[in-house]
Amino acid sequence: MFDRKTVDAYKEIRSPDRMKENILHMYKEHKKPSIYSQLKPMAGIAACFLVVFTAAVLYFGSNTPLSITNYGEKVSETPMAVVFEDVSYSQNTQSISMFRIGKPVLSCIGLNIDTDGQTEISVSGGILLSYNDELDTAFYAGESYVIDSSSLVYWSIDGFSETDVLTLHLVTNGNTTNLSLTYDKDSEAWMLAYTND
Amino acid sequence: MILSADKKVAFEIVYNKYSNMLYRLALSILRNCEDAEDAVQTVFYKYLLKQITFGTEEHERAWFVRVTINQCKDSMRRRKIRAALPLDEIIDLGVYDDQSETLSVLFALPEKYKTVLILYYMEGFKVEEIAMMVGLSKSAVKMRLSRGRELLKNEL
Numbered sequence: 039m040f041d042r043k044t045v046d047a048y049k050e051i052r053s054p055d056r057m058k059e060n061i062l063h064m065y066k067e068h069k070k071p072s073i074y075s076q077l078k079p080m081a082g083i084a085a086c087f088l089v090v091f092t093a094a095v096l097y098f099g100s101n102t103p104l105s106i107t108n109y110g111e112k113v114s115e116t117p118m119a120v121v122f123e124d125v126s127y128s129q130n131t132q133s134i135s136m137f138r139i140g141k142p143v144l145s146c147i148g149l150n151i152d153t154d155g156q157t158e159i160s161v162s163g164g165i166l167l168s169y170n171d172e173l174d175t176a177f178y179a180g181e182s183y184v185i186d187s188s189s190l191v192y193w194s195i196d197g198f199s200e201t202d203v204l205t206l207h208l209v210t211n212g213n214t215t216n217l218s219l220t221y222d223k224d225s226e227a228w229m230l231a232y233t234n235d
Numbered sequence: 236m237i238l239s240a241d242k243k244v245a246f247e248i249v250y251n252k253y254s255n256m257l258y259r260l261a262l263s264i265l266r267n268c269e270d271a272e273d274a275v276q277t278v279f280y281k282y283l284l285k286q287i288t289f290g291t292e293e294h295e296r297a298w299f300v301r302v303t304i305n306q307c308k309d310s311m312r313r314r315k316i317r318a319a320l321p322l323d324e325i326i327d328l329g330v331y332d333d334q335s336e337t338l339s340v341l342f343a344l345p346e347k348y349k350t351v352l353i354l355y356y357m358e359g360f361k362v363e364e365i366a367m368m369v370g371l372s373k374s375a376v377k378m379r380l381s382r383g384r385e386l387l388k389n390e391l
Contacts, residue, residue, distance in 0.1 A: 039356050039384060044337050048357045053258035057272055058250055061279045062243075068236050068284065109298060110285075119305070121297060123367045145366050145373050196372060226347055227370040 106217065107150045108230065113217060117229035120147045120219070123192075146192035147219075147230070155210055156186045162205040164195040182207075195219065195228070205233070238283070246283060249295070254279070256358060257303045263342045263353055264307040274306045293367065300368040304350060340390045348383030351376055 040048075106113040109121045122145045146167065151157070159166060160182035167176050168183055168191055177183050185191070195204060200221035208215040218233040238246070257278060261271035281302060289295035341349055354365045362380070366373045 039352075039387075040337065045357055047335070048259065048338060048353075049255075051255070051259045051262060053254045053275060054268075054272055057254065057258070057276055060272075061250075061276050061283070062238065062246075064276065064280045065236060065238055065283045068280075109294065119301075119370050121301060121367065121370055122372070123294065123297070145363070196374075198372075200375075 105150075105152045108147060113149075113230055113232065115232045117220070117222065117231040119222075119227035120230045122146065122228075123148055144192070144194040145196055146194045147228070149191050149193060149206075150188065151185060151191060151208070152188045153185060153208075153210060156184050158182050158184050158207075158209040159191065160207045161193060162207070163198060163202065164193055164204060167192040167194065193219075206230075242283070242286070246279070249282065249299070250279060253296070253299045257299060259357070260300065260350070260353060261303055261307050263349055264304070264346055265310060266342055270310055271307075274310050275303065277306050278303050293364065297364070297368045300354070301370065304369065308346070337391065341387060343390070344383060344386055348379055348386055351379045352383040352387065355380055 108118070111118055144165070144167070151159070160177070161179055163179050165176050165178055166181075166183070168185070168189070193206065195202075198204065200223070202221070204219040206217040206219065208217075216233045217230055219228055219230050221227070222229045254275065257275045258271055261274040262268065265271050265274060278299065282299070289298060341352065344352070350369065351365055354360045354368065355362070360368070362373050362376050365371075366376045369376065371379075
């Protein structure tokens, strides 16, 4: 597509020398706000939140999934762009014959799920891969599996188009948490967020 | 804030590894030297502030590329930047005269096509790696490469 000279010419473009010093200067100038100054105006609000939180814990129980992260970014109600990574699938599985041949590589969304109690996970589409030291297992849509501590799961959506809406379901002690995965044309990325559906 | 010695060493390593690549990428998207510089500075500043650790080098690289692309898009949204990088400015950057026209055409392509073309042809990443960096499936990256090649051929 491009000849060697064009690639070399492109790579001749280098960042300005001053940039590194500018970054270090920006960091040096950044002031960490004191804990006291942050806490003082927030004390009243925090007290209210404490009451609401305590009530919520009493109502819903304490074993709901605590947090779900992708690449260190915590999933919330605000849609966030997810990062895909390639996962080489190595073990045989009870349900997917294609995985018995060779070691296919799937483009997946890695999700770190921190939970206090047993949580049943399933997806509306794609393949869920659970990874631990002993067994790598794949689950299709409609199947589910259970985690009982902090776990890393991979969600492959290969084959789905940008118009599809996919859901990840988590059930802990009868409480359901849903996350929706949709493609956002503006940011040209798959976006994940908690949903009330 | 004071940067500890070990964090400064870690910063120097990632800066030396990625700064030129990210600057070139930001320049191709924003087509303006100052804005590209601002965008890349912000990316490294975020890295320092968040003190992010990565499991593998692939994750680290994907994070930097991903955040740079997002930062550039954010800059474009906020500042309404649509400034074209003129040929003479590309030559000033050290790009040879014969190649400046090709690069100028490449930089003028829509962002979604030129980003994958640059990562694939200029930076030499594999489709799988680009998919991870831009948050798309491999088939979507291949589609963009194909469409980007067509657009480029039509323009050159």
